[in-house]
C-alpha cells in the first residue's frame with residue numbers, strides 16, 4: 414500500500430517532535446483506510462479544501478450517542494474513506510489502563526477500522542478514527558462484550574472526565590476519579606440517549622491546578638478546594654530558601670490576591686484573602702499544604718467558542734463536602750441544574766449561555782442554592798434592580 418506521494422504532509426514530519434503524519438503512514442502500510450486518509454489529507458493541503466462532509470445518522474442499536482458519522486466527499490477517488498466514522502469509547506476515570514487492556518482495544522480496532530486512535534479526545538473519550546457503517550454493530554458487539562462501553566456524543570451528557578486525583582496526586586482535595594465514575598454510572602441513560610437541548614459536559618479536578626481544564630470547558634466543573642488555613646512548615650520554607658529559591662519573586666509576588674508576605678525567614682498568609690489558587694502550594698510542596706477540611710467548589714457554564722463565544726465557569730456552590738457518602742448530593746444538584754437548563758434552553762444553547770440570558774437568580778431558585786458573595790462574577794454595571802414579589806414578602 415502507501416500509494417500516495419505526500420510532499421506537503423512530509424513537511425509536517427520535520428523537526429524533533431512526534432508527527433501524526435508519521436503515525437498515519439505507519440498504519441497505511443497495512444490498512445487501506447489509513448492509506449486513503451493519507452491521500453485525501455494531502456489533497457486537502459494541496460487544494461486548501463476540506464473533503465469531509467457530515468451526512469446521515471449513524472449509530473448502534475439502542476444507543477443514540479457514541480458514533481459520529483463522517484463521510485468523504487470524494488468516495489470514488491478515495492474509496493477507503495468513503496465512510497470514516499468516529500467511535501468513542503468511554504475511558505476509565507483518570508485514564509488508567511493495563512497494557513493488556515490497550516492491546517485488546519487495538520486488536521479489535523485493527524479488525525474493523527483504520528487502526529488510527531486519538532488518546533484522548535478533548536471530551537475525554539478514547540477516540541477511534543475511521544470505520545464503516547457495516548462494521549459498527551460487530552465492532553460494538555466485540556467491545557461491549559469485553560466491558561468497553563460507548564462514550565457520549567451529540568445533544569447528550571458527554572462522557573464525564575477527571576484528573577488522576579488521589580490515585581497519584583498529593584494535592585487532590587477530593588476523590589476526582591470516584592466522583593467521575595459515580596457520575597458516569599449515574600447518568601448512563603443521559604449519556605447514551607441524547608435528549609438534551611445540546612451537549613452537557615462534567616469535568617472533575619482534584620485541585621485548582623485543574624489538570625482537566627474543567628473551569629474553561631465544562632458545563633459543570635467540580636474542583637477540589639479546602640476550608641481553613643494553609644498549613645506552613647517554616648523549617649521547610651527555610652530549606653527552600655537555602656536551596657536557592659527566590660521566595661519573594663517566585664511565590665510572594667506571584668500570589669494573585671497579594672495575601673502572602675515573607676520577611677526573609679518566615680512566610681505569613683492572610684488566609685481570609687486566599688483564593689485557593691494552588692500556586693504557592695504547587696511551588697513549595699514540602700513547606701505548604703492545604704487546610705484540613707477538604708471539599709469542592711461547583712462551577713457552571715463554561716464552553717468552547719462553537720456557536721457563540723467561549724465562556725469561563727463561575728461559582729454556583731463555593732464549598733460542598735465530597736466524601737463517598739456525599740456523591741449523591743452532587744448527582745442531585747447536577748440533576749436539578751440539568752432539569753432547569755432542559756426546561757428553558759433553546760436548541761443548541763449551552764448552560765452558560767442560558768444563564769447569561771436569564772441571569773443567575775432563576776438557576777439558584779431552581780436548584781435551591783442560596784445566593785452567596787462567591788457567586789458574584791463581576792461588579793454590577795447598571796444601577797437598576799428588578800425586585801421580585803417574593804423579595805417584598807420576605
Ligand code: SF4
Nearest residue numbers: 668687688690691693
Ligand atoms: Fe496566594 Fe494562591 Fe497561595 Fe492562596 S493558594 S496564598 S491565593 S498563591
